[in-house]
Amino acid sequence: xxxxxxxxxxxxxxxxxxxxxxxxxLDEVFAYTDELRNSGHLVATEGLQSARNxxxxxxxxxxxxxxxxxxxxxxxxxxxxxxxxxxDLNHAIQLMSKHPVVRAGGVEIxxxxxxxxxxxxxxxxxxxxxx
Amino acid sequence: MMSEQAxxxxxxQVDAIYRAESRRVFATLxxxxxxxxxxxxxxxxxxxxxxxxxxxxxxxxxxRTWLVSTGRFKAIDVLRRQARFDGSVTDEMLERRGGVDHAxxxxxxxxxxxxxLIFTCCHPALAPDAQVxxxxxxxxxxxxEEIARAFLTHAPTIAQRxxxxxxxxxxxxxxxxxxxxxxxxxRLDVVLRVIYLVFNEGYSASSGASLTRHDLSAEAIRLGxxxxxxxxxxxxxxLLALMLLHExxxxxxxxxxxxxVLLDDQDRSLWNREQIAEGIALVRKALSSRRFGPYTLQxxxxxLHAEAPNAAxxxxxxxxxxxxxxxxxxxxxxxxxxRAVAVxxxxxxxxxxxxxxxxxxxxxxxxxHLAHSARAELCRRLGQNEKARGSYEKALSLSQxxxxxxxxxxxxxxxxxx
Numbered sequence: 001x002x003x004x005x006x007x008x009x010x011x012x013x014x015x016x017x018x019x020x021x022x023x024x025x026l027d028e029v030f031a032y033t034d035e036l037r038n039s040g041h042l043v044a045t046e047g048l049q050s051a052r053n054x055x056x057x058x059x060x061x062x063x064x065x066x067x068x069x070x071x072x073x074x075x076x077x078x079x080x081x082x083x084x085x086x087x088d089l090n091h092a093i094q095l096m097s098k099h100p101v102v103r104a105g106g107v108e109i110x111x112x113x114x115x116x117x118x119x120x121x122x123x124x125x126x127x128x129x130x131x
Numbered sequence: 132m133m134s135e136q137a138x139x140x141x142x143x144q145v146d147a148i149y150r151a152e153s154r155r156v157f158a159t160l161x162x163x164x165x166x167x168x169x170x171x172x173x174x175x176x177x178x179x180x181x182x183x184x185x186x187x188x189x190x191x192x193x194x195r196t197w198l199v200s201t202g203r204f205k206a207i208d209v210l211r212r213q214a215r216f217d218g219s220v221t222d223e224m225l226e227r228r229g230g231v232d233h234a235x236x237x238x239x240x241x242x243x244x245x246x247x248l249i250f251t252c253c254h255p256a257l258a259p260d261a262q263v264x265x266x267x268x269x270x271x272x273x274x275x276e277e278i279a280r281a282f283l284t285h286a287p288t289i290a291q292r293x294x295x296x297x298x299x300x301x302x303x304x305x306x307x308x309x310x311x312x313x314x315x316x317x318r319l320d321v322v323l324r325v326i327y328l329v330f331n332e333g334y335s336a337s338s339g340a341s342l343t344r345h346d347l348s349a350e351a352i353r354l355g356x357x358x359x360x361x362x363x364x365x366x367x368x369x370l371l372a373l374m375l376l377h378e379x380x381x382x383x384x385x386x387x388x389x390x391x392v393l394l395d396d397q398d399r400s401l402w403n404r405e406q407i408a409e410g411i412a413l414v415r416k417a418l419s420s421r422r423f424g425p426y427t428l429q430x431x432x433x434x435l436h437a438e439a440p441n442a443a444x445x446x447x448x449x450x451x452x453x454x455x456x457x458x459x460x461x462x463x464x465x466x467x468x469x470r471a472v473a474v475x476x477x478x479x480x481x482x483x484x485x486x487x488x489x490x491x492x493x494x495x496x497x498x499x500h501l502a503h504s505a506r507a508e509l510c511r512r513l514g515q516n517e518k519a520r521g522s523y524e525k526a527l528s529l530s531q532x533x534x535x536x537x538x539x540x541x542x543x544x545x546x547x548x549x
Binding site for chain 2: 088
């Protein structure tokens with residue numbers, strides 16, 4: 001079972017840290033990421049740039065509007081994403097509970113939806129439409 | 132349970148077995164079939180089959196095994212037929228359900244199934260009100276109408292909560308399992324919180340309001356007993372003790388005219404001594420484990436009240452000591468308030484009032500009616516009638532329960548006019 005884990009962090013907190021504090025924090029995060037990888041539970045992970053660098057697309061007045069900033073303004077921002085492989089939700093909770101990023105803000109866990117059946121049906125519909 | 136109008140005693144036996152075993156059968160079928168709804172249908176089908184076959188063939192040697200087996204086979208049958216018509220039932224699903232060995236019928240497994248059910252219904256990933264609804268529906272077998280009535284809401288609201296919870300269990304793959312030892316303390320907390328919430332819903336209702344709400348407390352106690360039987364953890368014992376001790380005073384809490392009676396003024400001959408004895412025994416057991424927590428300590432305080440032959444004989448020194456312990460494990464303003472009231476009993480109203488004023492000054496209990504009524508009582512005892520009046524009025528403005536409001540109004544009337 002795949003689970004997507006969104007790691008929320010307080011960017012303010014990060015901003016007030018010294019360089020050695022930041023290094024220590026990064027070491028903790030990377031160490032645990034290594035653990036997940038080595039135990040075969042890590043499917044993918046990416047760090048995110050600051051939410052200030054986010055760009056959001058919406059429709060305004062019938063046109064695509066490009067604006068600066070994240071879609072939703074929250075106190076904590078999404079700082080990283082993980083896709084993990086776990087037996088079930090309890091296992092996913094166990095794996096992410098030990099991740100230092102939980103202390104930095106929080107982690108949202110959601111099961112990945114297996115869209116393969118939906119995708120197949122869509123492919124057939126689109127193929128039929130072509131013929 | 133559907134009952135045909137037949138004189139065959141088998142029907143009564145099936146009925147009795149339904150009452151005693153249907154939840155166990157259900158809990159095991161969830162494990163075997165991997166789905167709440169399938170399991171529910173399977174239970175109904177199994178009992179229907181029992182009603183049909185047992186009068187002809189006689190009762191099986193092990194009815195529960197028969198019911199589980201029958202329910203499972205019929206459910207898989209339905210799934211197979213469905214598979215032929217639509218692709219939603221995969222071969223993998225069928226294989227997983229069909230290929231279970233019969234070591235599954237072992238007694239310990241079955242007891243674990245009931246624990247699995249409780250822990251799954253009380254999973255922290257489910258919304259708290261969904262945990263309550265799901266537990267009452269699936270573990271206690273209350274109907275959605277009964278649950279709705281008990282919580283003063285509508286059946287469709289409850290039904291929707293339950294459907295959402297089951298959907299989340301399915302979609303997020305919340306497993307049907309008893310938590311590991313390391314997870315047990317936090318998972319146990321959630322279960323106990325649900326049980327206590329159900330108890331309090333029934334406890335705070337006035338006796339006149341509705342029989343249903345009284346049954347809710349009984350349901351919570353039944354649930355507590357079941358849980359302690361399956362998992363004799365000290366805090367579970369403590370919670371059961373607390374509920375029994377609270378419940379033991381039910382008959383004395385309300386006067387014949389429906390008015391609220393304070394603990395001090397209650398007719399102790401109306402207290403249920405059996406529940407008190409059971410509660411005290413449980414408190415002792417829990418305390419002796421040295422792994423107890425807030426529920427056990429609250430129960431120990433309730434036990435001291437229960438043991439006092441009259442209000443004057445209450446061991447307030449010991450009660451304050453217990454509150455000191457309770458504050459260490461569960462620091463919160465309501466516990467501080469209750470401790471202040473106990474201090475007033477031990478050291479006099481002036482000492483207690485000082486503590487209550489300090490607590491109110493912090494602001495957290497500003498909207499808590501009991502904080503203001505406690506202040507009012509202590510002011511009244513000290514003859515500070517104007518302060519008492521102000522606090523009674525504030526408490527009245529915040530109180531929702533009719534018997535309490537009636538009590539507060541009476542106190543206001545009794546205050547000497549300037």
